[in-house]
């Protein structure tokens with residue numbers, strides 16, 4: 001039996017970023033079922049940082065993460081974690097009301113965003129069909145995230161502070177005795193007074209294993225594919241381009257075009273795989289909105305974005321079972337919010353309070369706690 005202060009289940013971005021912050025003051029072990037940390041949702045994202053995405057709590061966590069991304073600790077990563085991309089939200093005539101509501105909302109929060117007409121939009125992304133849409137919103141400071149460097153930076157930093165990541169360590173039983181969690185995994189037995197559930201799509205499965213009431217987590221499959229654009233097309237400067245109602249999006253990705261139908265199909269927790277029908281829907285929407293033709297899909301994948309009912313992450317100590325801490329439900333925003341969430345986890349465990357940087361932005365622990373869902 002290996003003992004520590006805090007055990008974390010899941011070495012995706014949530015588990016490793018929290019472990020990194022906690023290892024400042026605690027002895028932490030992260031248990032990961034797969035051979036490769038990041039194999040599930042973390043390794044399958046679109047790698048975008050945008051302030052104009054998700055509900056108000058998500059937006060607060062995204063804004064609060066920016067400082068870490070741009071000035072993270074010396075030696076954390078050899079590469080910048082953010083690089084300029086921009087985001088263009090396009091709207092057809094029948095979607096203009098949504099566009100204007102989104103504009104007013106963003107402006108109320110002083111987000112840098114501007115409304116563009118068709119000609120101005122085409123200057124930014126020449127692949128769009130001018131007859132398809134009527135206007136757009138442009139967020140110039142949206143960025144690509146170097147997810148690999150972020151995830152690796154957290155892992156290396158954790159190891160540097162004597163934390164551990166045990167891969168091939170699927171947890172198969174959990175018990176709570178005399179104030180200690182005892183976990184049996186493929187790699188052996190572990191024990192700690194605090195257990196953090198950062199198991200992504202498996203969050204409610206882990207809760208059930210631990211005898212904790214679930215929070216109603218629903219994993220939803222999202223599909224992505226890439227294709228090679230015509231050689232004469234310079235795509236590198238294109239922004240992420242999204243339908244304002246999130247019916248599809250596309251962006252440049254390592255010389256190819258990455259596209260998604262922005263599907264949200266409920267799924268049991270699993271190793272999600274792309275369905276041909278979802279790819280066909282994405283191809284159809286993309287070819288309708290742009291002058292692009294998809295002749296051959298180069299690569300395709302799917303991942304699970306997990307949500308609870310109000311689409312705000314579940315972060316906090318369980319209110320019914322001692323020492324069980326929830327860190328799930330990051331939905332489609334778990335990379336861009338990871339730095340602030342990790343700092344929040346460490347502060348909640350250390351002091352019982354959210355960090356001031358979040359409370360001054362209007363976020364309260366009751367917005368995040370599992371108790372709100374019961």
Ligand SMILES: Cc1cc2nc3c(=O)[nH]c(=O)nc-3n(C[C@H](O)[C@H](O)[C@H](O)COP(=O)(O)OP(=O)(O)OC[C@H]3O[C@@H](n4cnc5c(N)ncnc54)[C@H](O)[C@@H]3O)c2cc1C
Pocket residue numbers: 009010011012013014015031032033034037038039040041042043044045046047048049169170171172198199200201202222223224302303304305328330331332333334335336337
């Ligand atoms: C197509 C797509 C696009 C996305 N785009 C973006 C984006 O542009 N920006 C953004 O911020 N977010 C995006 N997201 C969302 C983001 O990827 C997720 O919010 C984030 O990766 C969730 O991280 P996680 O650590 O909670 O989950 P995961 O990465 O899934 O990690 C959970 C880990 O728990 C492990 N685990 C489960 N059960 C056990 C067990 N019994 N024992 C041991 N280990 C266990 C799993 O093996 C897994 O590795 C996207 C997601 C998808 C699918």
